[in-house]
Amino acid sequence: MPPDISxxxxxxxxxxxxxxxxxxxKNFGCSDLLLVDPPPLDPEGxxxxxxxxxxxxxxxxxxxxxxxxxxxxxxxxxxxxxxxxDARKHVRYPFRxxxxxxxxxxxxxADTCIVFGRERVGLTNEELGRLDEVCAIPASAxxxxxxxxxxxxxxxxxxxxxxxxxxxxxxxxxxxxxxxxLEGLHEEFARYLRSVNHPEEKQPKARRLLRRVLGRAHPxxxxxxxxxxxxxxxxxxxxxxxxxRDGEDE
Amino acid sequence: MPPDISxxxxxxxxxxxxxxxxxxxKNFGCSDLLLVDPPPLDPEGxxxxxxxxxxxxxxxxxxxxxxxxxxxxxxxxxxxxxxxxDARKHVRYPFRxxxxxxxxxxxxxADTCIVFGRERVGLTNEELGRLDEVCAIPASAxxxxxxxxxxxxxxxxxxxxxxxxxxxxxxxxxxxxxxxxLEGLHEEFARYLRSVNHPEEKQPKARRLLRRVLGRAHPxxxxxxxxxxxxxxxxxxxxxxxxxRDGEDE
Numbered sequence: 001m002p003p004d005i006s007x008x009x010x011x012x013x014x015x016x017x018x019x020x021x022x023x024x025x026k027n028f029g030c031s032d033l034l035l036v037d038p039p040p041l042d043p044e045g046x047x048x049x050x051x052x053x054x055x056x057x058x059x060x061x062x063x064x065x066x067x068x069x070x071x072x073x074x075x076x077x078x079x080x081x082x083x084x085x086d087a088r089k090h091v092r093y094p095f096r097x098x099x100x101x102x103x104x105x106x107x108x109x110a111d112t113c114i115v116f117g118r119e120r121v122g123l124t125n126e127e128l129g130r131l132d133e134v135c136a137i138p139a140s141a142x143x144x145x146x147x148x149x150x151x152x153x154x155x156x157x158x159x160x161x162x163x164x165x166x167x168x169x170x171x172x173x174x175x176x177x178x179x180x181x182l183e184g185l186h187e188e189f190a191r192y193l194r195s196v197n198h199p200e201e202k203q204p205k206a207r208r209l210l211r212r213v214l215g216r217a218h219p220x221x222x223x224x225x226x227x228x229x230x231x232x233x234x235x236x237x238x239x240x241x242x243x244x245r246d247g248e249d250e
Numbered sequence: 251m252p253p254d255i256s257x258x259x260x261x262x263x264x265x266x267x268x269x270x271x272x273x274x275x276k277n278f279g280c281s282d283l284l285l286v287d288p289p290p291l292d293p294e295g296x297x298x299x300x301x302x303x304x305x306x307x308x309x310x311x312x313x314x315x316x317x318x319x320x321x322x323x324x325x326x327x328x329x330x331x332x333x334x335x336d337a338r339k340h341v342r343y344p345f346r347x348x349x350x351x352x353x354x355x356x357x358x359x360a361d362t363c364i365v366f367g368r369e370r371v372g373l374t375n376e377e378l379g380r381l382d383e384v385c386a387i388p389a390s391a392x393x394x395x396x397x398x399x400x401x402x403x404x405x406x407x408x409x410x411x412x413x414x415x416x417x418x419x420x421x422x423x424x425x426x427x428x429x430x431x432l433e434g435l436h437e438e439f440a441r442y443l444r445s446v447n448h449p450e451e452k453q454p455k456a457r458r459l460l461r462r463v464l465g466r467a468h469p470x471x472x473x474x475x476x477x478x479x480x481x482x483x484x485x486x487x488x489x490x491x492x493x494x495r496d497g498e499d500e
């Protein structure tokens with residue numbers, strides 16, 4: 001069983017960022033928000049304004065704590081955009097990326113707290129030195145510093161496999177056609193090629209081309225059946241053009 | 251070569267969200283921002299306030315375009331939290347997750363545009379029906395709707411391998427100790443066990459225990475050397491306690 005994941009924000013300046021973090025927590029299945037030296041969170045203000053539905057639970061149940069409390073009670077992971085370059089310094093090295101962090105926590109049961117720092121300067125070296133692990137989001141070398149709320153969103157997104165039991169998405173992202181449905185479509189296409197007098201020597205090449213296109217697209221059953229039906233309709237009219245004149249079809 | 255990735259926002263209501271998206275674009279190596287029916291973007295206002303360094307380039311070079319322009323000129327990917335359940339409807343099905351999208355675009359060279367909708371209702375069925383692909387972020391079934399800026403941040407984060415040439419992070423996340431350094435540490439630990447008169451029959455078990463701990467932690471060279479040095483210092487004093495009295499050490 002993966003660990004319970006709490007989120008802490010140290011010395012945030014902007015209530016809106018606390019709200020953004022609360023929303024990301026609810027979006028990705030976390031609920032325990034811990035605040036060290038927080039700004040005032042006015043229920044009419046920006047924190048609640050940015051929190052979406054997390055204004056109903058995550059934000060009102062947030063607890064004010066100290067950094068000592070985090071260090072003493074959790075496996076702590078400090079997030080920073082700025083790492084050390086190598087092992088000469090250990091405040092910000094080694095680090096894990098959010099994806100690596102998710103992997104490494106999968107089989108750990110300790111209560112874990114992901115710790116984010118203040119907007120402008122993040123966590124201080126002294127704070128980070130007290131935490132157990134360092135996590136850094138890979139970003140553009142030109143501008144690697146994410147906004148606090150956006151950084152938390154990315155980290156919580158990556159941890160979702162540990163925290164989200166059920167997503168909103170249907171189980172399989174694609175309900176692929178079975179082979180019989182696809183072969184039926186291919187046969188109807190072959191019939192179409194004959195119906196439109198596509199040069200006979202080119203027909204195998206055209207059939208292969210469609211096979212490659214559909215082979216990459218993995219059509220759904222409905223897509224395969226619909227396309228087959230549309231081709232069949234054309235084939236019927238091409239083979240019996242008199243029906244076209246009568247306004248009939250197959 | 252992966253595709254050029256543009257980002258479009260359709261009918262955003264809040265300038266701050268446009269700024270948040272611009273910042274995420276710069277964080278993750280994108281620069282081409284296209285706006286359909288945007289709100290006014292006052293250089294003194296929220297969009298620029300939220301954009302960080304993207305206020306210098308992404309935001310001032312953003313272009314106002316139509317949805318037709320996107321459909322005609324790009325491989326379009328519409329982002330939504332709300333998918334159809336199965337292949338009975340094709341407006342929002344099949345869909346790809348952001349990670350799948352990144353994989354699928356890796357070998358495609360077409361100019362690609364990731365399209366985000368308005369804050370409250372996202373993209374309409376009519377808009378989404380005109381786009382080539384659908385992308386949905388897996389999130390908690392209890393509350394799967396991300397804030398617009400946060401959704402864009404997650405999608406652009408996942409596409410970073412296509413758009414970010416160099417991250418701010420050093421190449422390897424860990425500069426692991428070589429085996430000789432680790433074995434040196436293990437030998438020093440064995441010497442320590444003898445120095446403190448750890449019961450002889452328990453020494454192999456204790457050595458295995460440390461081997462497991464360090465085997466999981468993959469210490470850096472510096473970590474291994476430092477721990478070895480600290481143990482050696484203790485061993486020297488344990489073996490020559492007279493040095494303790496003299497205030498000397500090994």
